[in-house]
Ligand SMILES: [Zn+2]
């Protein structure tokens with residue numbers, strides 16, 4: 223499992239997961255990207271902060 227923004231490997235509690243607001247697909251993101259508000263793109267095309 224990798225961060226959707228920076229592709230870093232996710233483990234333990236260094237990530238958050240939430241469903242895409244459009245398609246409901248689970249999105250995994252490291253806390254660093256969340257803190258920095260790095261953009262991410264879901265496979266459905268949704269881009270969010
Ligand atoms: Zn990241």
Ligand SMILES: [Zn+2]
Nearest residue numbers: 242245264266
């Ligand atoms: Zn989506």
